[in-house]
């Protein structure tokens with residue numbers, strides 16, 4: 335019997351179409367398969383020629399025009415759908431932002447935060463909910479159920495950790511998350527990765543007093559403003575050196591925000607003052623974002639695709655840096671207007687997710703940035719929450 339694990343957001347998701355601040359194709363390429371390119375080339379529909387003109391045959395994607403799909407109308411609607419109907423959409427466009435991961439007899443489905451509507455769910459105080467249903471289908475024979483079972487058990491444990499304790503203890507929760515990533519890696523390297531061994535690694539974190547001790551120690555690290563500001567100053571310097579600031583702020587599209595980053599580069603004390611004022615504002619208005627972000631990340635990135643365990647946990651570490659970048663951009667908007675609206679936050683989250691997902695070079699540089707961090711404590715300073 336197969337089973338399907340669903341991130342409940344999938345049921346509530348509704349595309350806002352022309353009202354979308356980003357649109358599905360904003361700032362990134364829509365990939366096409368060989369079959370899809372051929373299919374569009376052989377289309378007998380009168381609109382077929384326009385579609386073919388929009389295709390980059392060599393790169394197997396739809397070209398970009400002004401960082402958008404050239405087949406979009408001025409008010410943000412898809413002309414393929416308008417002219418030919420939904421059946422003519424490519425697979426990427428048809429399923430976006432829905433995604434599926436298959437692990438043997440378990441199918442996991444979700445919607446991606448590269449869509450700003452989905453990203454806005456992260457800002458709602460309600461807990462993320464998952465449902466599991468059985469499917470009337472036979473299970474696969476060759477899947478590594480033991481590995482899925484062990485990793486899925488640890489994921490459930492970590493999600494419960496994020497959702498149970500106070501939202502103010504996020505730094506400590508991420509510390510435990512990083513420790514468990516290391517424990518899983520070690521068990522894998524010695525060939526001992528199974529549910530039983532994982533349970534014994536999780537056991538210390540099952541005791542409330544142990545967790546509280548870690549949370550309080552991590553709060554002390556997180557509250558060291560001088561160190562935190564130095565970390566962020568270093569991050570902004572590296573981004574500027576690598577010409578990554580423009581890319582990062584591409585979706586926010588504001589000269590003033592860019593100037594804030596330049597200001598912080600030159601004036602470390604101003605950065606420190608802004609961080610000091612931004613954190614209480616964030617905690618009062620958006621504290622749920624950290625919990626929801628990491629629960630979402632755990633659901634998506636904890637169990638490696640095709641069970642490829644090499645590099646286990648790297649995606650999650652990138653997400654910690656990515657979260658720091660989201661917060662930097664959010665702080666820049668807040669500095670400009672004295673507040674940040676949900677819609678602005680959602681566009682920042684989706685935009686940075688798009689930049690990192692579609693730019694392997696950016697992701698690579700983020701990993702390098704992280705590898706220069708020589709202790710978990712220093713990485714945690716990047717949380718800005």
Ligand code: SF4
Nearest residue numbers: 349350354357358449
């Ligand atoms: S990004 Fe999301 S809300 Fe925007 S057009 Fe695409 S599916 Fe709709």
